[in-house]
Amino acid sequence: MKILVVEDEIPIATYIKNQVAAVLKDRHSSITVCHTLVEADILTDSRSIDLCLLDLNLNGKDGFEILRKATAHSFETIVISANVDRAIEAFEHGVLDFIPKPFEADRLKIAFDRFFSTEFNRRTHLKYISFRRRDGYHVLKTKNIRYFKASNIYVEAHLWTGSYELLDKTMEVMEKMLSTEFVRLHRSYIVRISDIKSYRHIGGGTYQITLTDGVTLPLSRDKYKLLKDLLDS
Amino acid sequence: MFCRLALKWMKRKLAANILSILGMVSLIQAASAHPINFNTSSDYVVPLIKWAVRESSTDIWRSHDPNLSTELIGYHEFKTEVHIEGNLDEFKYLVLRFYGPLSAYKLYWDDQLMLENGIVSNTANNEQAGQLLQTIKLPRRITTPGSHTIRLTASNWANGITHPLLKNNFGLKFTYIGYGHILAASESRAILSITLGAGVLVLTALFSLVLFYSGNTYRSYVLLSIFCLLNVAVLLIQYVELYFPVKMGHYTLFSMLLILLIALKGVYLCYFFSHHFNLGWKKISFAILLIASVVSIIYINSDFNFFLMTTIATLFAGYAAFHRRVGSLSSFIGLLGMIAVYVITNQFPLTPGYAYGSIFFAYAMIFSIGKQIKRTNQAKHRLELKSAQLEMAMLKKSIQPHFIMNTLLSIISWLEEQPKIAADLIHALAKEFRIVSDVSSKNEITVKEELELCENHLQIMSLRKGTQYSLVKNNLPLDYKIPPMIFHTLLENGLTHAFQPGEKGTFWLSYSSDDGVHKFTLENNGSHVSLNGNSPEGMGLTFVKSQLRLRYHDEWGLTTGLVDDKWVVEIRLYRS
Structure with a gap:
């Protein structure tokens, strides 16, 4: 497991690195420390990172910018910050956890437990999804998304407008990030439950759902029962 | 009726009064030899302003300027003529109101001795000063229609009013003839307006001082207060004889004081405005104003001094109003109003125009200061708020x-x-x-x-x-x-x-x-x-x-x- 620590104050960065190493013991393969977002950008382009511990000043106008950049990547992000008043905003951008400064090793452990948990830790706050295009970072509002579709190792966010954006996330990460209003009904599709108009068995072990706007999407056989329960309840 | 007569009287007197303000009236009077006319159907009092003085030990009479006091020194005989037109109203009588700068005099009506005020003497040692104000009742039988001569045998040895420095401000011009009841009513009105004016001015002075001591420590409030108190002193001294009988001897001191106070109040009026509106020329202006005020009162007269100083103050206020200083417009109006009220009311005999003008001025100033205090308090409040906000910001930053x-x-x-x-x-x-x-x-x-x-x-x-x-x-x-x-x-x-x-x-x-x-x-x-x-x-x-x-x-x-x-x-x- 590869961890990236972004922290602009060198002594604190060292401290975080030591704490992470102590908490994870031998469960990590590397901890890289960098001090600026520019540096972090270069690193994340060249390596695959699993988790980022982001500790930048989220105060002021920069906060939104930093969150947008951090959450556009395929890795999960845990924010460590003194600006507790920005915590909700951070969750809205899909961060895994928000650790207020100053923190203890125990609090760090809780965050890692969350990361390693196989259960879904659904995030109820997600409002924005950041993504990176050639021309820079952009933000999607989750309410503008019709459904998510797997595309190789990436995820396509299909919008109500008919277009789609490619997100640097795996289907698994995406599923974890989204709130309980979304459900993964197929290996390749995540949809909003409230947008499902009907579902049916079209024969030959093939199932299908129809969304409110008439679009049909495949439904896994093993999710048929789950959907039935969900919609009946 | 009163209004119509007043207007008629004013029309006649306005030109003469403006000229007298400029100290030029002597020229006109020297040229005219006609007697003063008193119409028995009128209900106003008439000032006796055409006097002749007798050249010593001759029978030659020459014209005397009633605005000047220098010709009064020593032992002299003066005369003036009154022409009574028509018969007197029934049950009414005429009075002579003699308010003069003469230490002692004998007053004759058609060579009949009517009054001996003090003891007249051709030497300083034997003279005894009389009263400043004498009101002489003229019996109906002697005030017949036609011309009558009023003659004074006067001595004036120890009278300070005749000092060259005061020569333009005292003279025989304050002598009146008129119906007794009208004169009494005029005097009552004068007392009333002086008391009212002095009261308003004292209150304004107190109000200003309270403002100064209650934290609005602007020096201009003290200056306004000084101006108001000087005004009160001027009003009370100028008309002291209406309140108490005054001996001529005492009036010597009063008259000196009066001139000084009038000069000073003009200075303080202007000085107050230059301070009040922060006009910037404070230090230099006090000296200039003082010189202007003193010179104008000595070499011209107190009326001119009033107009000069009030005009300067009005210019100050006008300048401030032009630059939109707070409260300057009401000050400007207050000063113009004071001049207007003074000019109008001064047309009536025995009317202290200055008292009326001052009342108007005081009201305008209270209004102006109120406005300024309101603005200052608002600014202060804003500043305090801003200061508190910044203090909060500093603490928050840390x-x-x-x-x-x-x-x-x-x-x-x-x-x-x-x-x-x-x-x-x-x-x-x-x-x-x-x-x-x-x-x-x-x-x-x-x-x-x-x-x-x-x-x-x-x-x-x-x-x-x-x-x-x-x-x-x-x-x-x-x-x-x-x-x-x-x-x-x-x-x-x-x-x-x-x-x-x-x-x-x-x-x-x-x-x-x-x-x-x-x-x-x-x-x-x-x-x-x-x-x-x-x-x-x-x-x-x-x-x-x-x-x-x-x-x-x-x-x-x-x-x-x-x-x-x-x-x-x-x-x-x-x-x-």
């Missing part, structure tokens, strides 16, 4: 989570590795809080105090960032007062924006003073700034500008920019 939580985490992170540094950091943080809580409530602190805060802050940030920040001081005036936390905030700004993590940093703070302009320059050599070149504006700079505005209003300047790869902030203060 406990903002990003600063304090990161510092605490730094302390934790140093604690295990190097406890000594952790302890240093705790001490520096404590010192920062102590200084901030101390200076935040102050409007200004010395450069020395500010430097202590800055250096302490740099120490905290050096320990936190694991690098070395230093401040180079150049030619700083340690005792010079500045608003608190200006440079501290600019340093903070620099630390946030200018340096790469781990980069060593130097700040240069220098001072220069040129032609009354104090200039502080703060530079840093952060590589980040020269890389990006963008302006690190933000909350910090907004705070600094608010502080400067609160203390220096618009007499300051702040510029930021990149000079030779250094980020430079320059603050210019245009007053000390």
Whole structure:
């Protein structure tokens, strides 16, 4: 497991690195420390990172910018910050956890437990999804998304407008990030439950759902029962 | 009826009065030999202003100027003629009201002795001064239609009113003839208006003094109060004979005092306005005004003095009104009103126009001051609010989570590795809080105090960032007062924006003073700034500008920019 620590104050960065190493013991393969977002950008382009511990000043106008950049990547992000008043905003951008400064090793452990948990830790706050295009970072509002579709190792966010954006996330990460209003009904599709108009068995072990706007999407056989329960309840 | 007659009377008298104000009336009277006319159907009193004086030990009579008092010295005979037109109303009688600058006189009506006021003598030793005011009732049988002669045998040896310095302000012109009941009514009205005027002026003076002592410590309130009290003194002394019988001997002192007080009140009127509207020529103007006032009253007369000084004051108020100073318009109107009321009411005999004018003026001034106080209080309130906001901002800055939580985490992170540094950091943080809580409530602190805060802050940030920040001081005036936390905030700004993590940093703070302009320059050599070149504006700079505005209003300047790869902030203060 590869961890990236972004922290602009060198002594604190060292401290975080030591704490992470102590908490994870031998469960990590590397901890890289960098001090600026520019540096972090270069690193994340060249390596695959699993988790980022982001500790930048989220105060002021920069906060939104930093969150947008951090959450556009395929890795999960845990924010460590003194600006507790920005915590909700951070969750809205899909961060895994928000650790207020100053923190203890125990609090760090809780965050890692969350990361390693196989259960879904659904995030109820997600409002924005950041993504990176050639021309820079952009933000999607989750309410503008019709459904998510797997595309190789990436995820396509299909919008109500008919277009789609490619997100640097795996289907698994995406599923974890989204709130309980979304459900993964197929290996390749995540949809909003409230947008499902009907579902049916079209024969030959093939199932299908129809969304409110008439679009049909495949439904896994093993999710048929789950959907039935969900919609009946 | 009264109005119609008053208008008629005014028309006739206005021209003569304006000329008399200018001190030119003597020329007209010398030329005219006609007697004063008294129409028995009229109900006003008539001033006796055409007098002749007899050349000593001859039978030659020549014209005497009733505006001048110099011709009254010594032993003289004066006469004037009154032409009574028509028969007197039934049951009514005429009176002569003699208010004169003569120490002693015998008064004859058609060679019949009517009054002996004091003892007349051709030598100073034997003279005895009489009363200042005499009202002589004329029996109906002698006030028949036709011409009558009033003759005075007068002596004037010990009378100060005849002093050359006072010559233009006293004379025989204050003598009247009229129906007894009209004259009595006029006197009552005069007493009433003087008492009212003096009362209003005393109240205004008290009001101004209370304002001065209650914290609105503007000197102009004291000046207004002095002006009002001088006015009260002038009014009461000028008409003292209406309240008490006054001996001619005592009036010598009063008249000297009166002239001085009139001259002074004119000065204070103008001086008050130049202060009140902050016209800037305060020091020089008092001397000039004093000279103008004294010269005008001695060489022309008190009426002219009144018009001159009031016109100057009106010009002052008009100038202030033109520049939209608060309360100046009502002052301007008040002064114009005072002149107008004076001119109008002065047309009537025995009417103290100045009392009426002063009442009008006092009301206008109270209104003007009220307006000014309202505006001042509003400004003060705004300032207090702003000051409190800035104090809050300073305290908030020192406990903002990003600063304090990161510092605490730094302390934790140093604690295990190097406890000594952790302890240093705790001490520096404590010192920062102590200084901030101390200076935040102050409007200004010395450069020395500010430097202590800055250096302490740099120490905290050096320990936190694991690098070395230093401040180079150049030619700083340690005792010079500045608003608190200006440079501290600019340093903070620099630390946030200018340096790469781990980069060593130097700040240069220098001072220069040129032609009354104090200039502080703060530079840093952060590589980040020269890389990006963008302006690190933000909350910090907004705070600094608010502080400067609160203390220096618009007499300051702040510029930021990149000079030779250094980020430079320059603050210019245009007053000390």
